[in-house]
Amino acid sequence: MNTLLKIAREQKNLKTRELAQLIGIDQALISKFEKGTRKPTKEQIKKLSEVLDIDYETLITEWIKARILYEIKDEEFGIKALQLAEAEAIYxxxxxxxxxxxxxxxxxxxxxxxxxxxxxxxxxxxxxxxxxxxxxxxxxxxxxxxxxxxxxxxxxxxxxxxxxxxxxxxxxxxxxxxxxxxxxxxxxxxxxxxxxxxxxxxxxxxxxxxxxxxxxxxxxxxxxxxxxxxxxxxxxxxxxxxxxxxxxxxxxxxxxxxxxxxxxxxxxxxxxxxxxxxxxxxxxxxxxxxxxxxxxxxxxxxxxxxxxxxxxxxxxxxxxxxxxxxxxxxxxxxxxxxxxxxxxxxxxx
Structure with missing residues (x-):
């Protein structure tokens, strides 16, 4: 997701400072989002989607995926848990x-x-x-x-x-x-x-x-x-x-x-x-x-x-x-x- 945000910002010819002002957050946060050291909130995802013209479904899906991967990390049974979660989510x-x-x-x-x-x-x-x-x-x-x-x-x-x-x-x-x-x-x-x-x-x-x-x-x-x-x-x-x-x-x-x-x-x-x-x-x-x-x-x-x-x-x-x-x-x-x-x-x- 961090790469997606950076590419979209550059295509809009926006500096991190300018994007931060449009979103209403600190400039340092934009840099952290793009480096992947900090995850935006769901509300910030919505604003980023609107300002950068990124499809909200694409962006929120990437955001959820990052959260899931962060949670399971290198857990021994992470993949099995993910499969069970997928089945439950579908139903x-x-x-x-x-x-x-x-x-x-x-x-x-x-x-x-x-x-x-x-x-x-x-x-x-x-x-x-x-x-x-x-x-x-x-x-x-x-x-x-x-x-x-x-x-x-x-x-x-x-x-x-x-x-x-x-x-x-x-x-x-x-x-x-x-x-x-x-x-x-x-x-x-x-x-x-x-x-x-x-x-x-x-x-x-x-x-x-x-x-x-x-x-x-x-x-x-x-x-x-x-x-x-x-x-x-x-x-x-x-x-x-x-x-x-x-x-x-x-x-x-x-x-x-x-x-x-x-x-x-x-x-x-x-x-x-x-x-x-x-x-x-x-x-x-x-x-x-x-x-x-x-x-x-x-x-x-x-x-x-x-x-x-x-x-x-x-x-x-x-x-x-x-x-x-x-x-x-x-x-x-x-x-x-x-x-x-x-x-x-x-x-x-």
């Missing part, structure tokens, strides 16, 4: 929330108007409507993950207890388990439970029960990769800390942001951490819908057809690799809007 950055776009705000307004309309028709709601839509949700959520049972076959397996010829035992268990997991989150709603680690692990346990029993309801102990995605989930030794941060974020934000955004964020953040060997997608969508139902919305049923699935995966990929969640938040909000519209149309009939 902490994903927990920062950006302002909502006008497009997303407009969809949320539409959703809240639909919810008010739905509230006026609640007396016409029925168990059979909920049962049919929950079955569709099980079918679609499993279809996203590659389950080949049709909606009718899912009904036969879940409600009739039948087996479908040509379909694997895993596919049968995925249908049964998912339906039971829906039942479990409905029990949580009746008990007015807020999401916590214990309940999350219980949901995941139901999803993988009988499929991978040794990993059901447990965080992974190995590194994983997401098929078809360039996103690399955190190393297994970082999962527990990432999940701790996940629940801290939830507690800090559950009463501050719109429920649709809260639900979508909790879905994206969980699947990005990818804390389980398998069942991350289904568990993340169940967590999202638990939050939606808690706030009086309906299940946001993401379809499992090819086009919708690809749109869903693409939006997730962008959120995970560029820290730009706009597409994903819009996708979830639009899905909830369409689910509300359909629910209202069914009740009105």
């Amino acid at each position: 902490n950055a994903s927990f920062k929330r950006k302002p909502l776009s006008k497009n997303l705000q407009a969809i949320l307004v539409d959703i809240d108007l639909l919810k008010k309309e739905l509230d006026n028709f609640r007396q016409f709601d029925s168990f059979r409507i909920a049962q049919a839509l929950e079955l569709e949700y099980t079918f679609e959520s499993n279809r996203i993950e590659g389950n080949t049972l049709t909606l009718r076959e899912t009904d036969l397996v879940v409600n009739e207890g039948l087996t479908v010829s040509g379909k694997s035992m895993r596919e049968h268990l995925e249908a049964i388990n998912h339906q039971e997991a829906i039942g479990y989150i409905k029990q949580l709603l009746e008990r007015n439970f807020s999401l916590n680690e214990r309940e999350l692990l219980s949901i995941h346990n139901l999803i993988l029960r009988g499929i991978i029993p040794e990993d059901a309801g447990k965080y992974r102990k190995v590194q994983v990769m997401i098929k078809g995605s360039s996103h690399m989930p955190p190393q297994p030794y970082l999962v527990a800390k990432a999940m701790e941060d996940y629940f801290i974020w939830f507690l800090e934000n559950k009463n501050k942001i719109h429920p649709i955004i809260l639900a979508a964020e909790m879905h994206e953040r969980l699947v990005t951490i990818h804390p389980f060997i398998d069942g991350n997608g289904r568990t993340s969508r169940l967590v999202m819908n638990l939050i939606l139902l808690q706030h009086g919305y309906v299940i946001a049923n993401i379809k499992g057809d090819y086009n919708t699935r690809m749109q869903y995966y693409k939006a997730l990929e962008i959120a995970q690799t560029s820290n730009n969640k706009e597409d994903f938040l819009v996708f979830i909000a639009q899905t909830e809007k369409e689910s509300l519209e359909r629910y209202i149309s069914i009740i009105k009939q």
